[in-house]
Amino acid sequence: MYTTQLLDKVKTPLVNKFYKLHGASGRANKQDQVWVIYLDEQIVAACRVQHKSNFLFYPRFMLLKNTAQKG
Template identity: 30%
Template sequence: MSNLSFGILDPIKLPLVSRLYKAHYSSGKAKKDELTVVAYHEGKLIAVVRFRSVEQFRLLTGMLVVPEHREQGIGHKLIEYCQHSVLQHGDFCFAYEHLEAFYAAHDFKAVEPHQLPNSLKMSFERYVNSGKRLVAMQYQA
């Protein structure tokens, strides 16, 4: 897909991301204290991923590609952009089980929950205990 652009969102534009989440991923909540990376197609916001700081660690969270743009490689391109400009060795994500291969293709490795830092381990356990089928992963550039 041509006419794609990527960048770090200016926090003043967070309402755009909030509207995107409200329309397509109601559990996603954009916050000012997070690093938000976005993808645009022909000037229209079509994908987002956030990085939340938890103590001295970072957690990739809230990745979304709007439904009409899925299955076109946009998620891969967004993560590739992040690999070159945002991701740091040791960053974490809690991937849905069906997305483990997606993140593994971008240098995330599955880790056992007991290997997570305590602050992340508690969050991971809370999500899993609520019924989410997740895999703890760590970025290893």
Template identity: 55%
Template sequence: MDITAGVLPAIQTPLVNKFYQAHKARGKATRHDQNWVLKSTEIVAACRVQSVASSDFLSTVLVDPKLRGRGLARQLLLAVLAQQYAPLYTFAYRHLAAFYAGLGFEVIQPEELPHALADKYHIYVAQGRQILAMQFIKPDQN
């Protein structure tokens, strides 16, 4: 399967939402997000990078359930991380913490998040989501 990674143009945002809806994802993409996808003939994985409080927030990472276990999430996120230069945060489900750590994310305390993200984090935890606040630490370019 020939797969390419990239950011969809804003006008194609409905395609990401159609993918999310088909797989019952919680998030909804907007035209203001960077909507990253892996595509063959159709979208097989997607995620959003939202600008929140002068930082970037990675969310709604989803791989087509029929294609999980093939490294597609890793492929997608490596493409995203190669283009990152602003602080990048995410809320990882606890069972995925090692996966994100393997990509260069580190667990941080919620107090270390920008205020707007800390508020969002506390709302999600109050809803019962088992998440950790994480920050991407870009490796030194030596």
């Protein structure tokens, strides 16, 4: 089952490991708001959100290829 969750700041290294494992550039830091989608207990998508002075910036969104178009 898919679940969406705002990641606790102390779990930021999990997203960086996810990015590295799947060949994505960039890193999340603790100032970012990080949303993840889990399939069971595995991260299958992650989105970083940075709060700028007048807008929200989404520098990275990653979805595993084998997860796309599955719901």
